Amino acid sequence: MKCWDYPVKDNTVKLAIVWFSLSFGYYGLSVWFPDVIKHLQADEYASRVKIHNNERIEDFTFNFTLENQIHKNGVFINDS
Structure with a gap:
């Protein structure tokens, strides 16, 4: 209680x-x-998404990832 x-009361209150x-x-x-970083990562991911509609792919070998692609x-x- 001496504080x-x-x-020392003024210093105690200030501290x-x-x-x-x-x-x-x-x-x-x-x-x-962390919330801001999560939103920035989600925005970056959404900006790189490619949407492909009604495509026909024949005799093709995929040598890359299909990440961020929606078919x-x-x-x-x-x-293959």
Whole structure:
């Protein structure tokens, strides 16, 4: 209880205010940053999506990944 006596009361109050504001600020940033990074990654992924409709692919060898590609109503004949 001596920290609430006159000579150190002002410093105790100031340090408590700084301590609480920093701790809640760091908590807020620790919650906010991962969410922002997740949204940025989702936006980047969505910007690279290619949609292919009604394509017919014959005798083709895929030597690349089909990541970020959406094929709708397509026909794949003799592909590997």
